[in-house]
Amino acid sequence: MRHVIPTLAFTLALGACGAPVAEEAPAAASFETNYTVISEDSHIRFSAVQEGTDFEGRFSDFDAYIFHDPAAPETSRVRVSIPLAGVEAGSTDRNSTLPGEAWFDRKRFPVAIFEADGFTATSDGFVTTGTLSMKGVSAEVELPFTLTEEDGRTVMSGSTVIDRTDWNVGAAPWNTDEYVSRAVELDLRVVATKE
16 A cells, blocks of 8 residues: 555545546656655544434545645645545445445445645644545535644644535435434544655
């Protein structure tokens, strides 16, 4: 598993126009990278509510590429791809249902993509606005995050809430809050070393 990243991560497969077809694995980023992720210490997790009960899940694999200059964060760039086959949602039922056509439609859209250009400093850390693509839909996601140094490693921690129906995840009759919450919280921790 190759992880070349900076400080960020997340989302979802670029769709084709018209009738979608099976996608190949996404190409590596076309820009210089300068961080390498320590995958065993990093994660992309999500949480939501199903019929009144909280549940958590994670993606077991991801490839990330980043360039980050602490002196000029506005020049930072990130590309993260997430194979949706690696979703683990805390139960056998959810694990078997999420790859299906009504949810991720993994056969036609196997990879999630997040791409962002530029980090902006805030009073609490940083924020970036990137494009999250899944099931042929691309939409902006704002991700606030912090960067810290731990034992010579850079640690990015961030979270944000998205509406899954913006990407048609959970087609009717699952496109309301009645069974599964539309709001999904993403929790990211990326541990990396500078190259």
